[in-house]
Amino acid sequence: MRKKARRNKKAAAVQIKKDNFLRNAAAWFTVFVILDFAVIMSTMKDTAGPITTEAIQSEVFTQNIKSEKMAAFEEKLEFQLYYDSVIGPATGMHSLKVCCPDGLVKEYYTYKMPWELILYKFSATIPTVALFEKNDDKKEGKIKILILDPKVQSTDIKQSDILMFIKKTGDYLPGYSWQADVFTEGF
Incomplete structure (x- = not known):
């Protein structure tokens, strides 16, 4: 047992x-x-106060919308710069919506810069948008100059105008070395 x-x-x-x-x-x-x-x-994000993140503020209160008449388009183009809650936290980038020739909307990603740089006029006859990327570790920046008219070629923007734009960008954000590329991105 x-x-x-x-x-x-x-x-x-x-x-x-x-x-x-x-x-x-x-x-x-x-x-x-x-x-x-x-x-x-x-x-x-901490939401102790009323919920007003940058994305909501820019979409609801439309603080970052700019209308501009550009060559090659009959109507004014609307540009909206807002903080993208998907890509923003990881990259610090903002979304730039370009609206509405023929009802078409395009969206790009860029580092937040003043409208004077984003909508810089290289020529009165060439509609352009400048997009910015930067690497804080290497202190380098890239500028993508997009020509919005498919009839215009990237060689139509003078090299001297691009160099002046790089200098102006460097004055706004000193300590970075900038390089620029020109692309045609037509509607």
């Missing part, structure tokens, strides 16, 4: 270990869910 009693104690001990394993697995699963939730919450 003593052997039976010992076996029952061993069997009970094994059963307890199995129950502990399931409890531990459930506890670890709960911990992972809580940690995942904590990570999500920590990436969200």
Whole structure:
């Protein structure tokens, strides 16, 4: 009989270990869910006051909208610069929407700069938009000059105008070395 009693104690001990394993697995699963939730919450902005993130402000209150009459387009173009909540936190980039020749809307990503640089006029007859990227670690910046008229070629912008624009950008954001490329991006 003593052997039976010992076996029952061993069997009970094994059963307890199995129950502990399931409890531990459930506890670890709960911990992972809580940690995942904590990570999500920590990436969200503090909203102690009224909810007015940059994206909501720019879309709702339209603070960063600019209308401009450009060559080659009959109607004014609307430009909207806003903080993109998807790509913005990772890159610091903003979205630039260009609207609406023939109902077409295009969207680009750029570092936030003043309108005078984004809508810089290289020529009165060439509609352009400048997009900016920068690398804070290397102190380098890239400028993409987009020509919005497909009839105009990238060689129609003078090299001297591009160099003046690079200098103006460097004056606005000193300490960076800038380079520019010209592309045709027609509507």
